[in-house]
Amino acid sequence: MLKLDERDLKILSILREEGRISKADLARRVNLSAAPCWERLQRLEKAGIIKGYHADVALKKLGAHIVVFMAAELEQHRAEDFQIFERAMERHDEIVACWAVGGGFDYILQIVTRDIDSYQRLVDDLLQARVGLARYFTYVVTKPVKQSARLPLDLIAKGGSPKE
Structure with a gap:
């Protein structure tokens, strides 16, 4: 490092x-x-x-859109299952972020698309593509409260805590 x-x-x-x-x-x-x-x-x-x-693009100025977070659970948990799912994420531009997580679900996805119908078409495509998606939970963003690219650089680089 x-x-x-x-x-x-x-x-x-x-x-x-x-x-x-x-x-x-x-x-x-x-x-x-x-x-x-x-x-x-x-x-x-x-x-x-x-x-x-x-x-930093103001999406509202471009047109109507929705932001959805999806918690995804895979059918199987073998290395190749994770690889198949992760490769599938790269093929969809609407999936703007995907994180592998621990604690109940396997992945959290951030999806930006035109409307609920286009979101559902994406989900249908993922299910039909057999990428290992067993269950998913949809969370539609109703309003942004905080979104920042202002990462706590000093805190991360120095390894300290916010109270130091």
Whole structure:
């Protein structure tokens, strides 16, 4: 694991909020000249700590949509069953996130689609494709309360607790 110092964390913090900041402005904000700042940025990218740069899109401005969380339970729990299911998740653009979880269900999926009918068609496709889905539970988001890309970088990098 790459050892991060305060400047690395500052770079990550700034990029988390302002992904389109110029390299010159970033260097100035972390009190470095352009070349050393660029080297740090490349090192963070090469190490896979910075996975990409993305736009935060306001879906409401594009059109009607729903967000659904699905708790999924597989029929079998062999390694190949998990692999089949996980490969199937990659084939559906509406499935924007999928997490393997412990504690009752096997996976939690986040699905963004046009409406309930299109969600149900997705579920029907998964069931017909025989990807091992035994049971699923649907949770429709009625309103977003908190959604943030502001990860607690300092807390994670230092291994501390919020009360320290």
